[in-house]
Amino acid sequence: MTDLHAPLSSAVATASPASAGRWRYVRWAAWPLYFFLLARWTDRNGLPYTEDLVFLWLIGALLAAAVHGGEGWRRTLLVLRDWLPVMAVVWTYGLLRGYGAHTPWAPHLRPQLAVDTALGFGRTWTVRLQDALYTPGTAHWYDYAAVTVYMSHFFVMFVLLAVLWRRHRTGFRRLLACYLAVTYAGFLTYVLYPAVPPWMAAERGAIAPVTRIVGDVLAQAELPRAASVFEDGSRFANDVAAMPSLHAAYPMLIALFFWPMAGRRLRVLLAAYPIAMAFTLVYGAEHFVIDILIGWVYAFVIVRVVQHLLDHRARRRAGAATP
Structure with missing residues (x-):
């Protein structure tokens, strides 16, 4: 069984050729997909300029970077572990600021x-x-x-x-x-x-x-x-x-x-x-x-x-x- 915390490149190397090809496509598609979604969202909703929206797209960029770089599931999950609590704190400030x-x-x-x-x-x-x-x-x-x-x-x-x-x-x-x-x-x-x-x-x-x-x-x-x-x-x-x-x-x-x-x-x-x-x-x-x-x-x-x-x-x- 492939180690969950091993680099994605190692996992791909031990996978079948077909699986390795699919992972290669996922890595190549990470940034184009991110920018496509950002452009589509901005076209429909306007420029994201507030803290909560910027945080969401920033977390998305960090996830795309981790996937594109083949950094493994552990690094990808670290993005969520480190940034979601920060986002929650900033959102809490947004609520308190209004009150x-x-x-x-x-x-x-x-x-x-x-x-x-x-x-x-x-x-x-x-x-x-x-x-x-x-x-x-x-x-x-x-x-x-x-x-x-x-x-x-x-x-x-x-x-x-x-x-x-x-x-x-x-x-x-x-x-x-x-x-x-x-x-x-x-x-x-x-x-x-x-x-x-x-x-x-x-x-x-x-x-x-x-x-x-x-x-x-x-x-x-x-x-x-x-x-x-x-x-x-x-x-x-x-x-x-x-x-x-x-x-x-x-x-x-x-x-x-x-x-x-x-x-x-x-x-x-x-x-x-x-x-x-x-x-x-x-x-x-x-x-x-x-x-x-x-x-x-x-x-x-x-x-x-x-x-x-x-x-x-x-x-x-x-x-x-x-x-």
Whole structure:
């Protein structure tokens, strides 16, 4: 009997020629089938851009890679063992985030508005940037660039986790721990301090009228977007989850995490990503500047604390293993 945990290539080698041929076809078909299904799904439902949908397709890509590489059933099952719990945690956050919008206390606006007005010398930077750069009904190249940066929030972290999962399992666990810690610290803050974003402040008349540029540009481009089960205009949406900005926190987390091991060119990209995201969020009326600064502080503190705790744990294990 063939060992279940043996590489698929070994199993094929001991199988009959007909069976080996069928397995070869399965391996060759793994990626074409994956991309066919993804293209078909996107054509019918729109771009998958929310965490739950990105996770599903990412797990599918890892499974396709395992099958195509002939890595065996054990490696294929490891994809499900390691990623389904992560997906469940992210889904749980999506549920909790929505419930966080229904706190008994009203969302806050005055503190962040006062800080941003001071930083903007009398006007918020969202109003200043849109007055200078945005043309209603006409999307410029930098508007499309801002949309691209904004949408990267929904997949960059997961792609990096997937790469680390395949190449550096310790790095995967460390980045995942930092990501989950920042995410749930953000959720706790949303519950304790629901905060009004600039676009909602404009709707309330607290600042001059502004436009949610990302949604406006996507509408102009007529790009359909697949809605998450948690954010489909339902009770799971949370419009006052603005402080801290996780859109800003994740790029800073990525920069801090990879900085020690990065070369000069990569460090340029690592530094540029949080800055580009910060500009996008303020310009697009999604966050005040103070939301972004607090998000950066969360990322810095949590990366330092998590790395310290994991390093301490590794030293203790190494000491226990030493005779």
